[in-house]
Amino acid sequence: MRWNDKRRSTNVEDRRNGRRLPVGTKRAGGGFIFFAVVILFILMGKDPMPLLNGNSPSQLSNHETPKAGRQDESADFISTMLASTEDAWSAIFKKAGYRYQAPKLVLFNDRVSSACGMTTSATGPFYCPGDSKVYIDLGFFRELQAMGASGDFARAYVLAHEIGHHIQNLEGTSMKVQKLQRQVKKRIANQLSVLTELQADCYAGIWIHHYEKQAEILERGDIEEGIRAAASIGDDRMQKNAGQRVNPDAFTHGSSKDRVHWFKLGMKYGSMERCNTFKNAGIDSL
Numbered sequence: 001m002r003w004n005d006k007r008r009s010t011n012v013e014d015r016r017n018g019r020r021l022p023v024g025t026k027r028a029g030g031g032f033i034f035f036a037v038v039i040l041f042i043l044m045g046k047d048p049m050p051l052l053n054g055n056s057p058s059q060l061s062n063h064e065t066p067k068a069g070r071q072d073e074s075a076d077f078i079s080t081m082l083a084s085t086e087d088a089w090s091a092i093f094k095k096a097g098y099r100y101q102a103p104k105l106v107l108f109n110d111r112v113s114s115a116c117g118m119t120t121s122a123t124g125p126f127y128c129p130g131d132s133k134v135y136i137d138l139g140f141f142r143e144l145q146a147m148g149a150s151g152d153f154a155r156a157y158v159l160a161h162e163i164g165h166h167i168q169n170l171e172g173t174s175m176k177v178q179k180l181q182r183q184v185k186k187r188i189a190n191q192l193s194v195l196t197e198l199q200a201d202c203y204a205g206i207w208i209h210h211y212e213k214q215a216e217i218l219e220r221g222d223i224e225e226g227i228r229a230a231a232s233i234g235d236d237r238m239q240k241n242a243g244q245r246v247n248p249d250a251f252t253h254g255s256s257k258d259r260v261h262w263f264k265l266g267m268k269y270g271s272m273e274r275c276n277t278f279k280n281a282g283i284d285s286l
Contacts, residue, residue: 003080006084009102009105012079074138081159088208092210101170103133107137112135116130140158152222153222153225154229160204161197161200161201164202165200176286177193180192191281194253194254194258198258198262199277201254201266203266205263205268208267209270231259236251
């Protein structure tokens with residue numbers, strides 16, 4: 001993907017390793033704490049000039065540690081992709097006569113507290129409708145690669161899917177689904193969850209359909225990366241990888257085939273009306 005020259009979003013909150021700064025934010029000079037840090041750098045035998053030029057201690061340590069540097073490249077990429085979703089969905093909402101309310105993106109390590117409760121990295125990336133924030137531990141992308149979905153567009157697809165849940169929250173779909181799930185048996189509740197996830201996949205396709213026209217960021221093989229990512233996290237694939245038999249009644253996110261189908265549908269048409277998975281399943285109340 002051609003993303004390095006694209007704008008970064010300011011709606012990113014970095015909570016990794018106890019940090020609470022937006023990605024790319026520089027601390028302002030001045031104040032007792034700032035000068036205490038400068039003195040500490042001198043005592044440690046480090047050059048304080050980068051600090052005096054406006055860089056933060058966290059930025060300096062990121063440059064000094066290769067692993068942190070790779071993490072920051074991923075954070076930079078995710079910030080850019082978040083900006084791309086803001087641009088795409090803002091244009092879509094504006095055309096429909098509405099103003100798009102962009103979500104915040106929270107980067108974290110290991111565990112994080114949100115309006116949806118305390119969550120660990122094992123959950124994977126998630127969207128919390130209670131605070132309208134997307135939460136991502138960047139280590140998830142290593143797991144995604146291990147599942148056979150590597151590349152920039154695979155990472156972008158994951159974020160775009162979570163933004164799809166934000167769109168559902170803005171539409172009121174999320175609340176309607178949760179209310180209906182409390183009234184039905186578990187098997188039906190699971191089916192509603194699948195339809196919600198498939199619609200988010202379709203919305204992810206809508207994002208790239210529109211943003212590609214704005215910015216032309218795709219390169220050869222990118223679409224295939226996204227399709228592999230959608231297929232890699234299908235419930236049937238996950239069940240097989242866990243050594244379980246495929247049980248459609250236990251699906252909560254959709255089969256690999258269905259996830260790819262709805263993602264490609266969104267990419268092809270770029271239309272929210274085409275993404276009505278509920279109506280397609282005979283549910284007209286959503």
